[in-house]
Amino acid sequence: MRLGTMIGDAVESIPLVGHAAKVVRGVCRRARRRRGAAVAGPAPDDYVRWVEELDTPTTRELAILRVSVASFATKPTISVVMPVYNTAPEILDEAIRSIRAQIYEHWELCIADDLSTRPDVRVLLERHAAADTRIKVRFRLTRGNISATSNTALEMATGEFVALVDHDDLLPPHALYWVVEAINRHPDAALLYSDEDKMDAGGRRHDPHFKGDFNHELLLAQNMISHLGVYRRDLVRELGGFRPAYDGAQDHDLALRFAAAVPRNRIVHIPRVLYHWRSIPGSTATSHRAKPGAADCGRRAVLDHVTRTHPGATVEPAPEAPWHQRVRHPLPAARPLVSIVICTRDHGDLVRTAVGSIVARSTYGNYDITIVDNGSRDPDTLACLRGLAVQAGVRVIRDDSPFNYSRLNNAAVATTRGDVVCLLNDDIEVLSPDWLEELVAQAIRPDVGAVGARLWYPDGTLQHGGVIIGIGGVAGHAHPRLPRGRRGYLCRGVLQQEMSAVTGACLAVRRTVYDEVGGLDERLVVAFNDVDFCLRLRQAGYRNIWTPYAELVHHESATRGPEDNPEKIARFQREIGFMQARWGAALECDPYYNVNLSMRAGDYTVAWPATGVRAGGVLHDGSTRQAG
Numbered sequence: 225m226r227l228g229t230m231i232g233d234a235v236e237s238i239p240l241v242g243h244a245a246k247v248v249r250g251v252c253r254r255a256r257r258r259r260g261a262a263v264a265g266p267a268p269d270d271y272v273r274w275v276e277e278l279d280t281p282t283t284r285e286l287a288i289l290r291v292s293v294a295s296f297a298t299k300p301t302i303s304v305v306m307p308v309y310n311t312a313p314e315i316l317d318e319a320i321r322s323i324r325a326q327i328y329e330h331w332e333l334c335i336a337d338d339l340s341t342r343p344d345v346r347v348l349l350e351r352h353a354a355a356d357t358r359i360k361v362r363f364r365l366t367r368g369n370i371s372a373t374s375n376t377a378l379e380m381a382t383g384e385f386v387a388l389v390d391h392d393d394l395l396p397p398h399a400l401y402w403v404v405e406a407i408n409r410h411p412d413a414a415l416l417y418s419d420e421d422k423m424d425a426g427g428r429r430h431d432p433h434f435k436g437d438f439n440h441e442l443l444l445a446q447n448m449i450s451h452l453g454v455y456r457r458d459l460v461r462e463l464g465g466f467r468p469a470y471d472g473a474q475d476h477d478l479a480l481r482f483a484a485a486v487p488r489n490r491i492v493h494i495p496r497v498l499y500h501w502r503s504i505p506g507s508t509a510t511s512h513r514a515k516p517g518a519a520d521c522g523r524r525a526v527l528d529h530v531t532r533t534h535p536g537a538t539v540e541p542a543p544e545a546p547w548h549q550r551v552r553h554p555l556p557a558a559r560p561l562v563s564i565v566i567c568t569r570d571h572g573d574l575v576r577t578a579v580g581s582i583v584a585r586s587t588y589g590n591y592d593i594t595i596v597d598n599g600s601r602d603p604d605t606l607a608c609l610r611g612l613a614v615q616a617g618v619r620v621i622r623d624d625s626p627f628n629y630s631r632l633n634n635a636a637v638a639t640t641r642g643d644v645v646c647l648l649n650d651d652i653e654v655l656s657p658d659w660l661e662e663l664v665a666q667a668i669r670p671d672v673g674a675v676g677a678r679l680w681y682p683d684g685t686l687q688h689g690g691v692i693i694g695i696g697g698v699a700g701h702a703h704p705r706l707p708r709g710r711r712g713y714l715c716r717g718v719l720q721q722e723m724s725a726v727t728g729a730c731l732a733v734r735r736t737v738y739d740e741v742g743g744l745d746e747r748l749v750v751a752f753n754d755v756d757f758c759l760r761l762r763q764a765g766y767r768n769i770w771t772p773y774a775e776l777v778h779h780e781s782a783t784r785g786p787e788d789n790p791e792k793i794a795r796f797q798r799e800i801g802f803m804q805a806r807w808g809a810a811l812e813c814d815p816y817y818n819v820n821l822s823m824r825a826g827d828y829t830v831a832w833p834a835t836g837v838r839a840g841g842v843l844h845d846g847s848t849r850q851a852g
Contacts, residue, residue: 271421274830275429279497281398289401290327296408301383302331302400303457307373308391309338313348315392315502320352320359323389328400332383333359336376339367371466371474378457378465385416387454388475392502394423395452399498403454406494414490415482416454418498419820429500432830433714434818438491441769443483444526444539445719446548447476451499455482470525472518477525484533495819519547526551534669543773544718545711550773551720553665560668562591562660562732563642567632568650569598572605574779579612581654588660591646592617596636599624629728630744630753637738644668645738647754649729651779655680659774663732666720666769673766674733674758676726677774684708687778688730689716690723690770691755692826693814698803699725699755702770702826713828723770724762724814728754729778737766751799759807 281289293299304323308316323333333356335349346363353359360380364373378386387403389395399418406416421432435448442448453475463481470477483491523539526549530537536554543550564582568575579593597609597620613620621639623632637645644667646660656662659677666675679688686706691699702723703712711718728744731754741760744753758768804811813819822831 271430271432271830272428274832286327286398289398293328293401293404296404298404298408298411299330300385300404300407302328302385302387302403302454303381303383304331304333304387304389305374305377305381306333306335306389306391307338307370307377308335308340308345308349309373310340310342311345311391313342313344315504316345317348317352319389319391319393320348322394322396324352324356324359325397326395326400327397328404330404331358331400332381334377334380335359335361336373336380337361337363338369338373339364369468370471371468374466374474378460381457383457385454386457386460387452389452389499390501392504393451394500394502396498396500399452402494402496402498403452406492410490410492412490413492414456414459414486415449415479416492416494417449418452418494418496419818420451420499420501421497422503423500424503429497430503432497432820434495434497434820434828434830435493436814436816436818437493438483438488439722439816440483440488440767441551442716442719442721443479444530444549444551445542445721446715447473447479447522449479450475451501453479459485470521473522473525476522477528480525480529484529522547523549542715542719545715548715548719553669555661555665556668559588559590560643560664561641562588562644562646562664563637563640563735564591564593564646564648565596565633565636565640566593566648566650567596567598567629567636568600568605568609569627570600570602570605571650572600572602572608575605575612575650576608578648578650578652578654579615579618581652583615585654585657586660587657588664591660592640592642593619594636594640595620595650596632597622598627598632628746628749630746630748633728634743634746637735637743640735643735645733645735647728647731649778652679652730653777653779655775655777656773659776660732662771662774663730666771667732667734671765671767672769673737673761673764674726674731674768676723676732676768676770677730677776678770678772679727679729679776679778680708681705682777682779686712686717687780688727689772689826690721691725691727691758692817693724693755693759694811694817694823695826696824698752698800698811700826701727703828704826716828718772720769720771720773721816722767723816724768725755725758726768726770728757729780730774730776733761737761737764740764747802748799749795751796752803756803756806759810 320333323331337345337349340346349361353361362376362380364376403416407413419432419434421429423429439448459482463485466474467477523541527539530539530551534553538552540550540552542548566575566578575595582593595609595612595618600606600609609620612618621636623635633647644664646663663675663677666672676688676690681687684707686703687701689702689706689712692702693699703717706712706717741757741764744757748756761768820831822829
């Protein structure tokens with residue numbers, strides 16, 4: 225999307241000043257460039273350049289959007305709810321003007337003023353209300369704070385949908401257009417939300433939040449819905465509107481209540497930046513520390529949600545991002561038996577370390593270990609396995625057939641007794657003593673499929689932070705080589721969340737679920753069997769979860785050499801072909817990633833050259849993407 229020099233007759237009639245003018249005039253830069261001209265790609269993190277080249281609609285594009293409104297089957301009124309209190313007049317003026325500049329004209333702006341003491345606020349609001357009949361203003365007679373004031377604004381709303389906009393933020397001119405476009409594609413939508421970014425005092429956009437599709441686990445950890453959030457008005461009222469007990473996190477609380485009230489297929493993500501937070505002093509866009517009470521309110525909102533929907537769960541600050549949440553799910557008094565399956569061949573030192581760390585460090589008592597010896601010949605390894613076989617709770621199975629990771633695990637799982645199966649590589653070393661408690665507590669939830677752990681390389685960089693589908697053509701790990709102590713993209717490297725897949729190097733799943741989908745596909749001998757397994761779990765209706773709270777070291781590839789000979793390369797190519805044939809378009813865009821992020825690596829950098837919503841031009845719906 226690109227913003228042009230002018231945005232059409234209706235917008236031209238509104239004088240634009242300050243930051244609002246910067247937003248609209250910034251749209252013209254792309255218009256001056258020839259559409260097909262060769263442009264050097266920016267550095268992956270050069271968001272300013274990305275905005276200029278790819279997210280600034282031209283006059284022509286905005287005109288096309290304006291005309292295309294006529295083709296919409298439904299043209300709902302969007303009620304923009306804006307609570308106001310003592311906002312700097314120039315900031316408030318720009319916020320209101322950004323609503324008036326919308327190319328989709330079926331909106332109303334419902335402003336409630338919370339007894340502002342600045343007289344210029346009232347003057348400004350009355351002036352805008354007099355200039356545009358779509359603007360409604362109500363002045364409260366008593367102070368009510370954010371939730372009560374939002375409810376006052378909500379009382380004036382008559383539209384089918386309610387959009388939440390803060391009094392110091394901005395919408396691009398095409399924001400409501402894309403919301404209504406999504407409503408027409410998803411007529412049953414109850415909640416829609418877009419990507420967002422921040423804008424500094426100089427009008428520079430930065431810190432984009434490119435979101436994935438609805439992710440319930442991530443919503444528990446952080447407000448992944450946020451802005452621009454658009455809700456069905458009747459449901460907002462049915463759920464009681466905004467609750468003053470959660471002031472500062474009232475939007476998060478509302479999103480959580482919507483998530484509990486509607487099926488997830490009625491929650492729609494719009495992969496476009498349709499909201500600009502203003503980075504000004506006192507705003508949470510500047511720092512979460514600006515409103516320290518908001519974190520506590522958010523935590524209480526999550527606790528209220530899990531108390532109703534996940535009995536026995538508790539909520540605490542996320543250890544590495546304490547302004548976000550960690551949810552602990554309960555274990556039954558009689559802990560289920562976990563059968564840990566480890567396949568190995570001629571790596572006695574590794575399997576000794578793996579089993580030794582499980583036995584020495586694990587605080588979960590009810591487990592057994594099955595080691596599958598796939599034809600070891602090394603005398604030290606054979607001696608090691610004989611020693612392990614006499615330990616309580618450990619058994620060794622000999623299997624001399626040609627190596628096939630999927631078949632070896634399936635055969636071993638069939639001989640185990642555990643209610644939960646944990647597939648574990650032989651080059652794994654346990655770090656966190658309660659790793660099994662965390663994996664099992666997640667895996668026994670009825671709608672959960674596979675659960676993956678946070679795995680570290682020996683040098684302290686991240687090996688596994690979940691799997692993103694489509695990276696490199698099939699799949700790749702999120703946040704590869706993220707240093708310990710770094711939080712990753714918007715803290716997603718340290719928060720529990722749903723992922724499309726997790727690695728089989730440490731994967732927990734209920735036995736019944738494993739059997740239901742037929743275990744690992746034995747046609748995938750080495751690569752992608754775990755990814756395929758997880759995709760089949762999702763296809764069967766289960767959610768896969770990655771948790772950072774089960775931590776292990778993965779000495780990856782210590783047990784198997786690189787794919788560096790013709791036979792291995794050929795096999796690897798066959799397995800890529802198998803995945804692409806089976807999953808097709810599902811590999812093009814991971815629902816938990818974003819079409820605006822690069823598919824070269826799972827590092828959450830901005831995609832370049834244009835992909836996703838930009839690949840097909842301004843009218844592209846963002847449902848497919850190109851490589852890049």
